[in-house]
Amino acid sequence: AQSVTQLDSHVSVSEGTPVLLRCNYSSSYSPSLFWYVQHPNKGLQLLLKYTSAATLVKGINGFEAEFKKSETSFHLTKPSAHMSDAAEYFCVVSEGHYAGNNRKLIWGLGTSLAVNP
Amino acid sequence: EPEVTQTPSHQVTQMGQEVILRCVPISNHLYFYWYRQILGQKVEFLVSFYNNEISEKSEIFDDQFSVERPDGSNFTLKIRSTKLEDSAMYFCASSESLAGPNEQFFGPGTRLTVL
Secondary structure (H helix, E strand, O other), X not given: OOEEEEOOOEEEEEOOOOEEEOEEEEOOOOOEEEEEEEOOOOOEEEEEEEOOOOOEEEOHHHOXXXXXXXXXXXXXXXXXXXXXXXXXXXXXXXXXXXXXXXXXXXXXXXXXXXXEO | OOOOEEEOOEEEEOOOOOEEEEEEOXXXXXXXXXXXXXXXXXXXXXXXXXXXXXXXEOOOOOXXXXXXXXXXXXXXXXXXXXXXXXXXXXXXXXXXXXOOOOOOEEOXXXXXXXX
């Protein structure tokens, strides 16, 4: 069965410092992995995705994530935080299209990122 | 840029009443989904829909729930007799096809409050 664990429920950083949001996953198939962001009163926006191509994935707004199969991790990073990065971040796994019609997304509990001036 | 829209943004209803949550997916997308997020809990998959039928549903999606694509643009979620525990944020999503990566585009959500 698939599952996602986000290791930190809250992360607080200072503006201009690096961001690290941790995620571990469990999947029986070759997974597709995603990070979604949710700003207050807004919908869920895709930040980046891994689908068995390059293991280092670049997303929008300067975010990156690295797929490490040996560690079953997909941590999200950004070199320098901006005030506008304050939001809820979700790590998500899917079995991917190789599993046929099973396209549902399995979500982590979320990490709330606060950016201090 | 095309986007998924949802109406209403907030729905308040009495326990036992029927509610219909509406979604307009991105126009060339073929797969449609509903998820919900109870306050403080994970986003949970409810149902996926393709080719005018349900392709997968979760244990949450019992006989009180139904989905429909009534007119080729709207995608609705109906809850026949709401319970207090149905209070949640409901997200609609759509994706393009089987051929590509499983990227789902989400609407802004409908907050359902059952009193």
